Amino acid sequence: MTDGVWIIGAGGHAKVAIAIADSMGLSVSGLYDDDPARQGATVLGRPVMGPPPDLDWWRAIPRRAFIAIGDNRVRKAKAALFPAQWVTLRHATAWMHGSVALGPGAMVCAGAMVQPEASVGTHSIVNTGVIVEHDCRIGDFTHVAGGAVLAGACRLGHHCFIGAGATILPGVTIGDNVTVGAGAAVVGDVPAGLTVMGVPARAKS
Numbered sequence: 001m002t003d004g005v006w007i008i009g010a011g012g013h014a015k016v017a018i019a020i021a022d023s024m025g026l027s028v029s030g031l032y033d034d035d036p037a038r039q040g041a042t043v044l045g046r047p048v049m050g051p052p053p054d055l056d057w058w059r060a061i062p063r064r065a066f067i068a069i070g071d072n073r074v075r076k077a078k079a080a081l082f083p084a085q086w087v088t089l090r091h092a093t094a095w096m097h098g099s100v101a102l103g104p105g106a107m108v109c110a111g112a113m114v115q116p117e118a119s120v121g122t123h124s125i126v127n128t129g130v131i132v133e134h135d136c137r138i139g140d141f142t143h144v145a146g147g148a149v150l151a152g153a154c155r156l157g158h159h160c161f162i163g164a165g166a167t168i169l170p171g172v173t174i175g176d177n178v179t180v181g182a183g184a185a186v187v188g189d190v191p192a193g194l195t196v197m198g199v200p201a202r203a204k205s
Contacts, residue, residue, distance in 0.1 A: 004029030005087050008078050009068040010038045010048040016109060016128075017068035018044045023092035023110075031068075058082055067105060067123060072141045072159045075123055079105065079141075086123070094126075103140065121158065139176065157192060166201075 005026050007014050010033035021028050031048045033039060039050035065084035069075045079086070086105035090096060096114040103122035108114060111129040118132050121140035126132060128146040136150045139158035144150065148162045151170040156162065160174055163182035168174065175192030184201040195204040 004064070006063050006065040006084075007031040007043075007046070007068045008065055008082055009033060010035070010041070010043050011069070013070045014043050014068035017066055017089060017107065018046060020089040020091045020107065020109065021066075021087075024090065026087070055081070058084075066107075070125065070143060072143055072161060076141045076159070079123055109146075115152075127164075133170075145182070 005021055005028050007017055007028060010031045014031055018028050028046050030046055031043055033048055034050065036050060038048050041048050063084045064087050065082060066087045066089055067075050067078050069078060088102045088104060088106050090108040091110040093110045094108045094112040096108060097116040099116045100114045101119040103120060103124065105123035106120045108126045109128040112126050114126065114132040115134040117134055118136040120126055120138045121142060123141050124138050125143040127144060130144050131149045133150060133152040135153040138144065138156045139160065141158055142156050142160040144162045145164040147165045149167045151168060153171045154168045155173040157174055157176035157178065159176055160178045162180045163184065165183045166180045168186045172186055172189055174190045177193045178190050179195040180186055180201060181197030184197050185199040186196060187200045190196055196202060197204055
């Protein structure tokens with residue numbers, strides 16, 4: 001196993017991932033990005049490298065890695081492309097009860113609070129200052145943006161995006177592939193595939 005954590009992606013989300021790793025005392029060995037404009041640069045002092053066409057270089061040595069890409073669909077595609085021991089990142093200032101379950105590759109950012117018996121799915125993001133109350137379930141490859149509040153026993157499906165500052169009321173179930181607009185208040189269940197906005201949140205026409 002190689003020393004240190006490798007970050008896949010070198011955009012703004014990678015800066016957050018590095019900051020969390022630093023807060024945990026984890027060493028970040030470097031970053032990989034397929035955008036030639038980013039290759040050869042550094043992100044918070046770590047070098048950005050571009051992967052060659054053949055991924056045997058990655059598979060040859062077991063790696064610890066984290067996918068620092070905010071887009072759920074792209075993050076899922078990279079998870080399938082880059083086999084790794086996926087690291088879970090939790091900022092030192094985040095509060096999380098010992099009964100919380102975090103899936104591989106999940107991220108809990110600075111100032112977040114995750115209450116008892118909640119769970120966060122594989123490669124999902126609980127962003128800065130998010131509140132996840134007791135018994136909430138967050139599916140895989142879902143992104144809860146900064147300042148959002150999930151009240152008790154909410155259920156979020158896979159591949160959802162919950163906008164910054166949104167509030168999900170207690171017991172609400174949100175289906176897969178749902179987008180909730182920034183600042184929205186979701187007061188009832190949302191079927192899969194919808195985009196909802198406003199207070200109270202309604203389907204986008």
